[in-house]
Amino acid sequence: MTEYTGALAVAVAYHQAWTAKDLDKAMEYIAEGVVLESPGARLEGIERYRAFLGGFLPNVLGYDMLAALGDERTAVLVYRLRTALVEGSLPTVECFSVADGTIIQNVLVFDRTPYEAARAARAE
Amino acid sequence: MTEYTGALAVAVAYHQAWTAKDLDKAMEYIAEGVVLESPGARLEGIERYRAFLGGFLPNVLGYDMLAALGDERTAVLVYRLRTALVEGSLPTVECFSVADGTIIQNVLVFDRTPYEAARAARAE
Numbered sequence: 573m574t575e576y577t578g579a580l581a582v583a584v585a586y587h588q589a590w591t592a593k594d595l596d597k598a599m600e601y602i603a604e605g606v607v608l609e610s611p612g613a614r615l616e617g618i619e620r621y622r623a624f625l626g627g628f629l630p631n632v633l634g635y636d637m638l639a640a641l642g643d644e645r646t647a648v649l650v651y652r653l654r655t656a657l658v659e660g661s662l663p664t665v666e667c668f669s670v671a672d673g674t675i676i677q678n679v680l681v682f683d684r685t686p687y688e689a690a691r692a693a694r695a696e
Numbered sequence: 697m698t699e700y701t702g703a704l705a706v707a708v709a710y711h712q713a714w715t716a717k718d719l720d721k722a723m724e725y726i727a728e729g730v731v732l733e734s735p736g737a738r739l740e741g742i743e744r745y746r747a748f749l750g751g752f753l754p755n756v757l758g759y760d761m762l763a764a765l766g767d768e769r770t771a772v773l774v775y776r777l778r779t780a781l782v783e784g785s786l787p788t789v790e791c792f793s794v795a796d797g798t799i800i801q802n803v804l805v806f807d808r809t810p811y812e813a814a815r816a817a818r819a820e
Contacts, residue, residue: 609787611807638803639772639791641765648763648772650791650803663733663805665789667763667774679762679774681787683735684809 579670580642586675587649587666593629595622603674610680631655638663645670653682658690703794704766710799711773711790717753719746727798734804755779762787769794777806782814 576584582601589598599622608615608624615624633654640649647668652661662682669677700708706725713722723746732739732748739748757778765772771792776785786806793801 611787612809639770641767641770641772643765646763646765648765648774648789650772650789650805663735663791663803665772665774665791665805667787667789679787681774681789681805682807683805684807685736685812688809 574640576640576642578642578644579647579668580640582670582673582675583642583647583649583666583668584640586668590625590629591632591635593632595626595629598625601673601675603671603676606675607677608680609678611682611684631657635664636661642668658686662686698764700764700766702766702768703771703792704764706794706797706799707766707771707773707790707792708764710792714749714753715756715759717756719750719753722749725797725799727795727800730799731801732804733802735806735808755781759788760785766792782810786810 586598586601589601599618602618602621604618605616606618606621608621615621633656635651635653638650638652642648647670649666651664653664654661665681667679667681668675710722710725713725723742726742726745728742729740730742730745732745734748739745757780759775759777761773761775763772763774771794773790775788777788778785789805791803791805792799
């Protein structure tokens, strides 16, 4: 198994926890004043982050990692995420800023279009 | 100035060329059989890649880099891209696979939603 160091160790541990749907474990890596940027949304603070992540977790089916890279303060994970919301997988990126062992910022990047199309189809 | 090595050196040189709208220079870093995955599209081969990139370049205004990370074979750039298409900037990610000094795969990740909203508003 790969040994990760610096920001990447924190990012990978966080990612393993949330993709295993272990919300409590995942939140151990999130800083009190975390900032999350997600397509069309920006939220601040650990309670809002927990609500956001907790709402999404039940949909997770799995992922295939494309890249896991980092240095002391920054880590990026690129993966194909499989969810119950859309068929197949969708490229998804998390770009983390880490300080003192916890995530202080997460810039989440993905295309909302397939999720919205699937939601519209379900609503028909 | 930061010295980049491995896949990241190729990725950064490519990125500096295309964001400076130097299409010929950018294409020097692209492999003949390149595969591009972009939201909602997948294309193969250097000619199609050139057409795709050449069509987008006139819209570029600038960017702010959030993360530039890599190892020998993989590099990821995360940046806020400013274009003439949408107000402000939009988080954009390129995840490169590099072999023998050229890019053989680029997984491009961004949210299409703001671009489509802006296009719909222009069409009104």
